[in-house]
Amino acid sequence: MLQSTVNNSHETYYYRATWIQLLRLMTLTGTITPILAGTGMASIHGGVRFDIFLAMLTAALLIQTAANLFNDYYDFLHGQDKEKWTVDVSDAKGPAHQTVPYLAIMMICAAIAIGIWLAVQSTLWIIPVGIAGIIFGYLYSAGPRPLCSIGLGETVAFIFLGPVVTILSYVVQGYMLDFTIAAVSLPFAFLIASMILTNNIRDIEKDHTFRTTLAMILERNRAINLLTVLLCLTYVIVLFLAAIGILPPSAIIVLLSLPFASRLRWSLRKNATRAEKVSGMKWAAWHHWAFGLLLALSLWL
Structure with a gap:
């Protein structure tokens, strides 16, 4: 196994691709758009503090980015995505493998500091919610049984990058949790779950020796049917809430x-080709960006 190779070798592995790919900037819409929408809902009910908005956005982005780093770090330790790493430093554009968790920890520490300031400025609820987000972001990839390897990846994303982040961005502006903001958070929950499910459908063949994802449990056809339902629900909910x-x-x-x-x-x-299946994740990310920004725009306007 690659894990024993890494642990017992003095060689240093480096990330082949760029920092942009390591940080997975395209996935950060999972944090950006629900915070824009939650703050937009607050702006409808009254004024908003942009310093709190920026602090909330920064802290959430740091936590999600740290989770992305942990995901690549532990995937490599578990023997996955070997092609992303190389011992040839001249062939690498990213950091050494062993430095990745330290970068993630630094981001989490910065997020905690911002969270403490937010708690003082708004509500103490941000502390337990933020801690829960950090713990589940770490456990998503870490440990002997990562959450993403036992079919819970979509569930974790559904909760924390849907209701949690949307509602929290609304509450820190000084408004009480109510049915309206909870309802507005649901499209983002289904949206991010569709993105994670797309990734797992694409990787069914690759993942079968490493983990058990929801797509593997359902099998490909039923997983695609579930994805279709999730995509439809994002639109149905928005149209219903507008009505x-x-x-x-x-x-x-x-x-x-x-x-x-x-x-x-x-x-x-x-009958899709392998290249088309791989491109599905790209389209899932673009869909999240487009849908989320358009919904947030309608609220801010």
Whole structure:
């Protein structure tokens, strides 16, 4: 196993690709858009403090980025994604493998410091919620049974990058938790779950010797059917909330992101090529960006 090779070798492995790929900047929409929407909901009900908004956004991005770093670090230790790492420093554009967790810990420490300031400025609830986010972000990839390896990846993302981050960005602006912000958080929950599920559908063949994902438990066809349901629910919920007045009528502009959802679903069709299946994750990320930004825009306007 690669794990024993890494542990028993004095060789240093380096990340082949760039820092942008290591930090997975395209996935950060999972934090950015729900915070924009939660703060947008606060702006509808009154004023917002932009210093609190920026602090909340920065802390959440640091936690998600740290989780991304831990994910690559532990995947390599568990024998996955060997092609991402090399012992030839001239062939690398990223950091050494052993430095990755230290970078993640530094980010978490910075997020904690910001969180303490936010708690003083707004609500103490940010402390236990933030701690829970850090713990689950770490356990997503770490430990003998990472959460992503026992079919819970989509569930963790659904909770923490849906209701938790959306509601918290609203509450820190001085507003009480209520049904409206909880309802607005649901499209983001289904949206991020669809992104994680897309990744796991793409990697069914690669993952079968390392982990058991929800896509593997359901098997490919049922997993794709579930993905279709999740994508549909993101739109149905927004249209329903706009119809009953929780969201403004302008929220229907999320329909402009449908082409990205269509391309995502098409990339996973029965006769899709391997290249098309791999591109599914790209379309999932673009769909999250488009849908999330359009919904946030409708609230801010």
